[in-house]
């Protein structure tokens with residue numbers, strides 16, 4: 001049995017993870033950790049092997065540091081970690097000889113959408129991303145949108161058409177935020193869990209790629225898979241697609 005600790009266990013995602021691990025074979029919940037608990041002690045006394053983290057960026061980084069120092073493998077879905085944070089975590093994995101997985105999205109359909117986008121970007125350089133989430137999401141743009149923009153930027157061979165130099169925003173933010181040269185628009189509304197649309201435009205044609213998470217169970221097969229494969233991880237893995 002893989003012993004799993006969950007940080008943010010009372011949150012929207014954390015509570016779903018607890019249910020999914022309890023229903024899965026070959027793993028068990030040994031600790032449910034909330035803000036204010038002593039994480040190092042909880043990991044030590046529960047003998048946890050894996051820590052699943054769905055919290056907030058500031059907490060996630062601190063939790064990852066503690067888990068790695070305790071030789072517990074962090075499996076992290078929390079969005080908003082910066083490239084500098086990832087570099088630090090990569091170094092800590094080496095220092096403590098312990099692996100870590102950070103996955104901006106655990107839904108298999110969303111991973112496919114990102115991979116299809118990278119493929120399309122080889123031929124269609126003009127692209128924008130619209131991500132749509134529930135009204136309680138605190139970070140923007142979403143981790144998924146950031147990773148998608150990174151994948152598009154890495155795959156893109158052509159040069160996107162520059163925006164007209166005379167363009168100006170009468171209302172700040174109207175044209176979206178630039179992430180690795182890709183405009184990203186963040187929508188926050190009740191009625192959404194997590195959706196993303198990637199729109200490629202070209203002469204006389206348009207390609208839209210869209211994924212919708214209709215509820216949070218959509219992320220659970222990916223979380224369970226990551227726990228199952230945790231023992232085979234080496235160093236920092238960024239993206240669940242590396243485990244498929």
Ligand SMILES: NC(=O)C1=CN([C@@H]2O[C@H](COP(=O)(O)OP(=O)(O)OC[C@H]3O[C@@H](n4cnc5c(N)ncnc54)[C@H](OP(=O)(O)O)[C@@H]3O)[C@@H](O)[C@H]2O)C=CC1
Pocket residue numbers: 007008009010011012013014033034035036054055056057059060063076077078079080103104105106107143219
């Ligand atoms: N990778 C993926 O597939 C997905 C990622 N996410 C990401 O997961 C994160 C959480 O989302 P969501 O569940 O909706 O958010 P919630 O606000 O519902 O849950 C976060 C929970 O973490 C708790 N918390 C904060 N700091 C700590 C800490 N140091 N130790 C333990 N618990 C802590 C909060 O407690 P309190 O309320 O007391 O502050 C809260 O219960 C977000 O970053 C989101 O973007 C979400 C869905 C899918």
Ligand SMILES: O=C(O)C1=N[C@H](C(=O)O)C[C@H](O)C1
Pocket residue numbers: 079104105106133134137141142143144145193194195
């Ligand atoms: O906060 C959420 O809900 C989600 N966060 C992740 C992100 O920022 O990409 C993953 C998914 O979009 C749901």
